[in-house]
Amino acid sequence: MQVPPLVQELIQATNEEAVLWRPEDLMLYEYDALSSRRPPEAVVFPATTQQVAAVVKVAARHHCPVIPRGAGTGLSGGAVALEGGVVVSLARMNQILEIDLENQRARVQPGVVNQDLSLAVADAGYYYAPDPSSQKACTLGGNVAENSGGPHTLAYGVTTNHVLGLEVVLPDGCVIRTGARYWDRPGYDLTGFIVGSEGTLGIVTEIVVRLMRLPEAVKTLLAIYDSVADATATVAAITAHGITPAALEMMDGLMLRAIEAATHAGYPLDAAAVLLIELEGLREAVEEEADSITAVCGAHRARQVRVARRAEERELLWRGRKNAFGAIGRLTPSFYVQDGVIPRTRLPQMLDYIAGVERRYGLRIGNVFHAGDGNLHPLIMFDSRDAQQVRHAVKAAEEIMGKCVELGGSITGEHGVGIEKNELMPLIFSEEDLAVMRKLKQVFNPQNLLNPGKVLPSGKMCGEVRVQVSLGS
Amino acid sequence: MATATQAGVAKLASIVGEARVLTDAASCQACAVHGRVPRCVVFAPSAGQAAQVLQCAAEQDLAVIPRRNGTKIETGNPPRRYDVALSLKEMNQVWYYEPDDLVISVEAGMKWGDLQHFLSRRGLWVPLDPPGGDKASVGGCAAAGASGPLRLRYGTLRDMVLGMTMATTEGKVVKTGGRVVKNVAGYDLAKLLIGSWGTLGVITEVTLKLFPRPPQTRTYAAAVASLEEARQLRRRLLESPLAPQRMVLLDSTTARLAGAALFGDERFQVWIEAAGSERVLRRYDAELSGWLPKAHSLGVNESNWASLADYPALWLGAWRGAAVLKASLPVAATETFIGQAEEEARASEARLACIGMTAVGVVRLALAASLPPDRLASLIERLRTQAVQLGGSLIVERCPADVREHVDAWGPPGDDLQMMRRMKQAWDPKGILSPGRFVGGI
Numbered sequence: 001m002q003v004p005p006l007v008q009e010l011i012q013a014t015n016e017e018a019v020l021w022r023p024e025d026l027m028l029y030e031y032d033a034l035s036s037r038r039p040p041e042a043v044v045f046p047a048t049t050q051q052v053a054a055v056v057k058v059a060a061r062h063h064c065p066v067i068p069r070g071a072g073t074g075l076s077g078g079a080v081a082l083e084g085g086v087v088v089s090l091a092r093m094n095q096i097l098e099i100d101l102e103n104q105r106a107r108v109q110p111g112v113v114n115q116d117l118s119l120a121v122a123d124a125g126y127y128y129a130p131d132p133s134s135q136k137a138c139t140l141g142g143n144v145a146e147n148s149g150g151p152h153t154l155a156y157g158v159t160t161n162h163v164l165g166l167e168v169v170l171p172d173g174c175v176i177r178t179g180a181r182y183w184d185r186p187g188y189d190l191t192g193f194i195v196g197s198e199g200t201l202g203i204v205t206e207i208v209v210r211l212m213r214l215p216e217a218v219k220t221l222l223a224i225y226d227s228v229a230d231a232t233a234t235v236a237a238i239t240a241h242g243i244t245p246a247a248l249e250m251m252d253g254l255m256l257r258a259i260e261a262a263t264h265a266g267y268p269l270d271a272a273a274v275l276l277i278e279l280e281g282l283r284e285a286v287e288e289e290a291d292s293i294t295a296v297c298g299a300h301r302a303r304q305v306r307v308a309r310r311a312e313e314r315e316l317l318w319r320g321r322k323n324a325f326g327a328i329g330r331l332t333p334s335f336y337v338q339d340g341v342i343p344r345t346r347l348p349q350m351l352d353y354i355a356g357v358e359r360r361y362g363l364r365i366g367n368v369f370h371a372g373d374g375n376l377h378p379l380i381m382f383d384s385r386d387a388q389q390v391r392h393a394v395k396a397a398e399e400i401m402g403k404c405v406e407l408g409g410s411i412t413g414e415h416g417v418g419i420e421k422n423e424l425m426p427l428i429f430s431e432e433d434l435a436v437m438r439k440l441k442q443v444f445n446p447q448n449l450l451n452p453g454k455v456l457p458s459g460k461m462c463g464e465v466r467v468q469v470s471l472g473s
Numbered sequence: 474m475a476t477a478t479q480a481g482v483a484k485l486a487s488i489v490g491e492a493r494v495l496t497d498a499a500s501c502q503a504c505a506v507h508g509r510v511p512r513c514v515v516f517a518p519s520a521g522q523a524a525q526v527l528q529c530a531a532e533q534d535l536a537v538i539p540r541r542n543g544t545k546i547e548t549g550n551p552p553r554r555y556d557v558a559l560s561l562k563e564m565n566q567v568w569y570y571e572p573d574d575l576v577i578s579v580e581a582g583m584k585w586g587d588l589q590h591f592l593s594r595r596g597l598w599v600p601l602d603p604p605g606g607d608k609a610s611v612g613g614c615a616a617a618g619a620s621g622p623l624r625l626r627y628g629t630l631r632d633m634v635l636g637m638t639m640a641t642t643e644g645k646v647v648k649t650g651g652r653v654v655k656n657v658a659g660y661d662l663a664k665l666l667i668g669s670w671g672t673l674g675v676i677t678e679v680t681l682k683l684f685p686r687p688p689q690t691r692t693y694a695a696a697v698a699s700l701e702e703a704r705q706l707r708r709r710l711l712e713s714p715l716a717p718q719r720m721v722l723l724d725s726t727t728a729r730l731a732g733a734a735l736f737g738d739e740r741f742q743v744w745i746e747a748a749g750s751e752r753v754l755r756r757y758d759a760e761l762s763g764w765l766p767k768a769h770s771l772g773v774n775e776s777n778w779a780s781l782a783d784y785p786a787l788w789l790g791a792w793r794g795a796a797v798l799k800a801s802l803p804v805a806a807t808e809t810f811i812g813q814a815e816e817e818a819r820a821s822e823a824r825l826a827c828i829g830m831t832a833v834g835v836v837r838l839a840l841a842a843s844l845p846p847d848r849l850a851s852l853i854e855r856l857r858t859q860a861v862q863l864g865g866s867l868i869v870e871r872c873p874a875d876v877r878e879h880v881d882a883w884g885p886p887g888d889d890l891q892m893m894r895r896m897k898q899a900w901d902p903k904g905i906l907s908p909g910r911f912v913g914g915i
Contacts, residue, residue, distance in 0.1 A: 100803075100805075102708065102804065102805040103803045103804050103805050103834075104711070104804070105803075125712075146657065147657045147661075149655060149657075153655070157628070157632055158655065158657075160661070160664070161628065161631075161632050170892075176888050176889045176891075176892060177887060177888055177889060178889050178892075180864075180865075180866075181803055181864060182801050182802055182803050182804075182834045182864070182865055183629070183631075183801065183833070183834065184618065184620075184668075184799075184801040184834075184835065184866075185801065185866055185887075186668075186866055186868055186883040186884065186886075186912050187668075187883075187886060187887070187889070187890075187893055187911075187912045187913075188665055188668070188669055188673075188893045188896055188912075189618075189631070189664045189665060189667060189668055190665075190889055190892060190893070190896075191664075192631065192661060192664025192665070192667075193660065193661060193662075193664050193665050195661070195664075196657050196660070196661055197660055213711070213712070213714070215714065216714030217714075236573065239573065239574065239575060240572075240573040240574075241685075242575075242596070242597075242684070242685025244684075281714075281716065282714055282715065282716065282749075282753060282756060283714075283756075284749075284750075284752045284753045284755075284756050285749055285750070285753050288750055288752060288753070341651075341653040341654075341655050341656055342653065343571060343574045343576065343652065343653055344573075344574050344654075345571060345573050345574045370655070373653075373654045373655040374653055374654065374655070375655045408651075408652050408653070409651070409653050410651045410653050410655075410656040410657075410658050411658050412656070412657050412658050413653070413655040413656060413657065414655060414657055415657075416657055417657070417658055417659065421658070425658065425659060428651065428658055428659075429648065429658075429659060430648070432645045432646070432647055433647050433648050433649070433659075434659075435645075436641065436645070436647045436662065437659055437660045437662075439899050440660060440662070440665075440896070440899055441660070442899070443892070443895045443896055443898075443899050444892070455659065455660075456659075
């Protein structure tokens with residue numbers, strides 16, 4: 001097979017081992033955790049910032065889209081080569097460059113796996129706080145692109161609250177450094193603007209993150225309920241009482257049973273819902289908060305509040321939660337996970353609404369989500385071989401999104417917009433809001449060669465059709 | 474030119490009404506920035522009208538500086554030109570308040586003190602103690618990225634702002650973020666506006682995350698004999714499980730100005746404020762008494778912290794004509810920097826006062842000297858060089874006009890200046906918003 005000129009140049013910019021281009025090699029790179037689209041023309045694995053810059057320049061010469069990619073665990077299609085092009089995988093740039101404990105900083109390459117950073121500093125008593133459920137696989141570069149969250153971001157904030165500085169390759173191949181190793185550097189906060197921009201402004205090649213001290217005490221509670229409404233009312237009451245747990249997660253009965261079958265985490269099989277609550281901090285504060293939370297749960301008819309006694313028990317409770325999306329394979333051939341956010345006071349209302357949607361479309365919907373920040377993850381179960389079910393799943397998801405917006409919420413709390421929700425952006429932003437975003441995107445990405453078709457609505461295809469195409473494939 | 478400007482002013486009056494445009498000398502003089510006096514003061518009653526004023530100003534090529542009480546207006550370089558002071562004084566309403574959800578949206582002109590007072594009725598607060606204290610405005614604090622010692626525990630506005638509305642020079646009112654605590658839909662324009670010092674757009678509404686006020690607080694004050702001792706203390710605190718709300722290292726002059734008694738001949742005092750229940754505070758009592766053998770309360774309370782928050786008033790009241798500086802540094806370099814600053818000041822026979830938020834990497838300094846302006850400026854530059862060599866930066870928050878001619882407010886920009894300029898160009902193509910006041914001449 002003849003090596004295409006684009007590929008030849010990419011090899012020159014890197015080396016032979018760093019470029020995949022044969023169709024059979026590209027197949028792995030036509031999808032991420034949302035959907036599968038089409039294979040890129042090539043996948044490049046640069047080893048240095050200079051190689052990233054060289055690759056970007058080659059692509060620009062060929063007027064070819066560039067799609068940055070981490071571990072491909074994204075849930076909104078951000079790493080999918082929508083219009084073909086060159087996928088730039090940062091997987092080989094996976095070095096922790098520097099750990100500076102006195103300043104509570106680490107400098108890392110984008111391909112470092114989220115959990116590996118926490119493991120690297122754990123013995124010294126530190127960790128990196130944002131903990132997406134995919135943290136065993138997802139990369140910090142991907143986290144920066146998506147501004148990822150996770151259960152423990154309730155108390156400590158999401159990725160953007162932990163990133164101080166970046167090295168970024170711009171679409172023209174220029175390399176800039178934004179931010180610093182300290183907060184408050186004078187100038188526009190380009191770091192804060194780039195975090196969460198889903199790979200549409202630049203390719204991040206180095207990240208300065210904040211490390212945090214591991215807490216002295218951790219307590220994990222499992223509150224068990226016979227009704228979903230009581231569980232959601234508890235969440236609202238905990239917020240209103242001003243208690244901010246480190247994590248406050250909810251799982252409904254359907255999900256509990258699926259997870260229990262898969263993980264044997266010790267969840268009660270007959271419950272309607274549970275809250276998984278984690279408290280961290282000073283021993284005295286944790287004990288007091290545990291008492292107040294137990295009282296709030298009791299006042300909202302929790303059947304039982306269990307406290308994990310040992311680290312293994314805690315670990316098991318969390319393993320169940322973090323493997324929830326995997327466990328659902330026991331229930332359904334396909335599922336569509338949503339990522340809406342609502343004000344926490346509206347949780348009872350919202351869960352009622354979701355139950356109504358479930359009945360209306362005859363599709364099962366499981367709920368496992370970050371209750372403490374009102375970030376829902378309804379899992380709509382369907383069979384992708386049944387065209388009507390696919391249509392209904394998409395309709396159901398849209399109605400749930402619409403309700404989130406109506407209640408004053410957002411269409412995505414942590415999974416990103418990507419190609420999944422870009423056509424839904426007008427639900428929460430006016431044409432004028434979007435026009436400013438477009439203009440600012442152009443400042444960084446004037447040719448629209450970097451990750452085209454993501455975040456902003458294209459107006460080319462209505463969202464429903466796009467999502468169906470991806471779910472149905 | 475004068476007639477063109479008069480015509481422009483008349484157009485502004487047609488947007489907000491004549492009563493909201495002041496052109497008398499006293500009103501304009503009161504809004505002067507670094508000696509530059511605007512031609513008029515315009516009061517915007519709403520975000521929409523603020524946007525129309527900006528659009529009109531852009532069409533007429535009138536330079537605008539947004540303001541409220543001017544608590545931070547002296548920070549920054551002198552404007553290249555200045556025609557319109559855009560006051561947000563009338564925009565002080567609460568637009569959305571969901572106390573059970575811990576979220577509030579307020580207009581940018583609301584005073585910080587009024588916001589906190591409003592929230593205190595439900596036992597809530599925004600845990601931020603910005604310079605300027607109660608008189609600072611919500612929008613001004615956001616535009617300046619202002620923060621104080623409370624950031625040790627709670628972070629800064631960067632971490633607390635959930636959404637924002639701003640008026641652009643194209644005459645649009647643009648929204649970013651939302652009213653929920655977690656949201657990644659679209660580009661985060663609020664990050665750009667926070668700390669942009671009024672050069673991109675005018676912040677008109679801010680949505681904030683709220684926190685419950687802690688049930689009790691307690692401040693521990695102790696004498697610190699040397700910077701080495703201060704360094705050990707800071708390390709020990711950051712490595713401990715304790716999470717106090719605030720910690721500052723003060724020289725004895727500043728401690729005295731802030732109303733604290735002195736132990737005797739100490740060089741520095743450290744104040745550590747813990748928050749929580751009685752049981753939690755007892756833990757602090759036990760731990761800190763071991764670390765700070767000479768600690769006692771010295772009666773340091775909320776009012777001392779409040780005077781410290783208004784440090785420019787504190788210092789300038791005592792040392793007229795002092796320069797007020799802020800260094801931002803890696804935490805580990807803070808004590809070293811204070812030591813170097815002391816040496817430089819001593820060599821130039823200048824007096825130095827400091828508030829070191831050493832556990833978060835911010836050191837505020839006051840520098841007073843009977844030096845000629847250019848020599849004081851070069852002393853500031855030497856301190857800046859040291860901050861930069863230690864991996865940080867230094868900005869001039871206040872200084873006498875004749876000194877300012879010799880020293881840039883922000884210091885050297887980085888290799889992202891080009892992108893910052895292009896950002897500015899995208900937001901404000903005519904360059905009418907606070908022209909010349911920001912980093913790199915933006």
